[in-house]
Each structure stands twice: as structure tokens, then as C-alpha cells.
Amino acid sequence: MAGNLYIKADGSVKDDILAQQQAALAASAERHGVDKDLVDRLMKEVRENGYVIIKNLVPREQMEAIKQEVLPLLTHDGRTEFEGYKTRRIYAVIEKTLALNPLVDHPLIMALLDQLFQPNYLLSQLQAINVLPGEVAQPLHADDGFYPIPRPRPPIGAACIWAIDDFTAENGATVIIPKSHLWGDEHPGDGSGHELVPAVMPSGSCLFFLGTAWHGAGANKTDKPRFAATTQYCEPWARQQENYSLAISRERAKLCSEKIQKMLGYSMLFPFIGFVNGRDPIRLLQDK
Numbered sequence: 052m053a054g055n056l057y058i059k060a061d062g063s064v065k066d067d068i069l070a071q072q073q074a075a076l077a078a079s080a081e082r083h084g085v086d087k088d089l090v091d092r093l094m095k096e097v098r099e100n101g102y103v104i105i106k107n108l109v110p111r112e113q114m115e116a117i118k119q120e121v122l123p124l125l126t127h128d129g130r131t132e133f134e135g136y137k138t139r140r141i142y143a144v145i146e147k148t149l150a151l152n153p154l155v156d157h158p159l160i161m162a163l164l165d166q167l168f169q170p171n172y173l174l175s176q177l178q179a180i181n182v183l184p185g186e187v188a189q190p191l192h193a194d195d196g197f198y199p200i201p202r203p204r205p206p207i208g209a210a211c212i213w214a215i216d217d218f219t220a221e222n223g224a225t226v227i228i229p230k231s232h233l234w235g236d237e238h239p240g241d242g243s244g245h246e247l248v249p250a251v252m253p254s255g256s257c258l259f260f261l262g263t264a265w266h267g268a269g270a271n272k273t274d275k276p277r278f279a280a281t282t283q284y285c286e287p288w289a290r291q292q293e294n295y296s297l298a299i300s301r302e303r304a305k306l307c308s309e310k311i312q313k314m315l316g317y318s319m320l321f322p323f324i325g326f327v328n329g330r331d332p333i334r335l336l337q338d339k
């Protein structure tokens with residue numbers, strides 16, 4: 052491509068563009084209205100362990116309101132061992148309800164993702180997940196393991212599991228293997244012989260982890276369901292898991308915040324990824 056405004060001949064980003072990106076990163080916490088020291092502390096833990104549990108990020112009452120709206124939409128049991136035969140999920144959530152949107156673009160999560168990924172990172176998938184009584188432990192997995200790029204490597208994705216109900220070690224709290232984000236080709240099997248940390252946390256809290264970290268939903272040994280939501284993100288140059296250009300209509304996207312619109316795909320990684328007719332696709336949602 053001739054006359055590239057952003058990339059030098061050796062493939063590196065031009066200095067003024069780099070300076071702009073670095074300034075934007077430095078101002079990220081302030082832009083999202085969150086405490087920079089908190090972001091730095093959480094990121095230190097994420098880089099060390101592959102995850103962090105952030106307690107009481109959303110009021111319990113707000114989670115209860117989300118539950119009232121979203122739970123009736125989960126009507127089908129899972130179809131595979133991975134989905135869980137005693138687990139209910141919904142996909143294409145934004146087409147059905149906007150109730151999870153405040154979790155999708157939560158300012159603290161946006162500030163963390165700014166530290167990990169290139170500008171205009173994307174929403175990769177959004178689900179509500181209800182783990183029913185008697186469900187067995189989900190197979191352990193790393194969320195960005197389907198990108199065929201050898202490990203160890205930086206994460207291509209990151210995710211939150213939001214506790215809508217309280218998460219306990221008995222009711223299926225997500226389990227995660229500390230430092231597994233640093234692994235190469237190792238596979239933990241069923242987890243035997245590994246440290247499996249249950250993300251025990253009250254309603255309104257969130258487990259934030261890298262796409263390279265091995266984890267899975269725990270077994271639900273109680274007589275009550277464990278309700279959660281997951282918001283998953285990826286680099287803006289990677290393909291999203293959910294095909295939002297087909298799953299979410301433009302009318303629904305127009306009802307979302309500009310940040311969510313961009314994360315659905317109405318954005319570009321400048322200069323050449325994601326354009327429509329040679330221009331930023333956010334224009335498709337703006338009234339002419």
C-alpha cells in the first residue's frame with residue numbers, strides 16, 4: 052500500500068502516531084473516570100497470576116435487576132460437554148436484551164483492556180450462563196486457545212466472569228489455575244495435580260483474566276443455580292467469536308453506547324483493518 056500515513060517502511064509505527072497512542076494510554080484511567088493506581092495494582096496482579104478478582108464492582112441490587120430481566124431468556128440446556136448439559140446460556144444477547152450492557156462497557160474493565168490490547172479492541176462474545184444444580188465441572192480451557200498461534204505468547208483475548216449470584220466453592224464458582232497464562236503447550240487435563248483456585252466472590256464482583264489462562268466453571272454441588280454473565284474481548288485484528296455483523300442488527304446496535312458500538316465492530320484498527328467503503332464504519336450508525 053503506497054503512501055502509508057501510519058507505518059514506516061520497516062513495519063514500525065510512525066513516531067508521532069506512537070506518541071499519540073502512548074499519550075492516550077497514559078490518560079486512559081482518567082478518561083474512564085477510574086483511579087490510575089487501582090488500574091496499575093490490578094494489572095500487576097493480572098500480569099503475575101493471569102487473573103484478578105475484583106470484588107463488589109456493581110451494586111448487588113443492580114445485579115438482581117439484571118437477573119430478573121435476563122434469567123427468563125435462558126430456556127435451553129447446553130448441547131455439549133463444554134456448554135454443560137445442566138447449564139443454560141444465551142448468545143447474541145444484545146439482540147435480545149440490553150440489560151448486560153453496563154457490564155460490557157464497565158469503565159474499570161475498559162481501563163484494564165486499554166493496557167492489554169491495541170485501540171478499538173473488540174467484544175468477542177457476551178453470554179449469560181446459568182449453572183444448574185448437579186452440573187459437573189466444565190472442561191478446563193483457555194479462552195483464546197482457538198487462535199492457532201503457538202504459546203507461550205501474549206493474550207489475544209481477555210474475559211470477565213461476572214457473579215450475578217454469589218459465587219461459592221460449592222455452587223460452581225469459576226476455577227482458575229494461577230500463572231497458567233505463562234504456559235506453553237501444557238494441558239492441565241482435569242486439573243488433578245494443579246492448583247485450582249475457585250473465584251469465590253459476592254454478587255456484583257468480577258473475575259478478570261487473560262485469554263491464555265486455564266479455567267472452567269466449577270461443579271454445582273448445591274440445590275440452587277449459579278447465575279453469571281461473561282464479557283469477552285479480543286485484539287482488534289483478531290476475529291470475534293460471535294459474528295456480530297450478522298447476530299446484532301443495526302437497529303439494536305444504535306441503542307448501545309458508542310463504546311459498545313465500536314466493540315461490536317463499528318470501528319477500525321487504523322489504518323487498514325475493519326473499514327467499510329474505505330471509511331470508519333461508525334458512520335453507519337450515525338444519522339446523516
Ligand SMILES: O=C(O)CCC(=O)C(=O)O
Pocket residue numbers: 180189194212223224225226266267268269279281
Ligand atoms: O461459567 C463459568 O464460570 C465459566 C464459563 C467459561 O469459561 C466458558 O464457558 O468459556
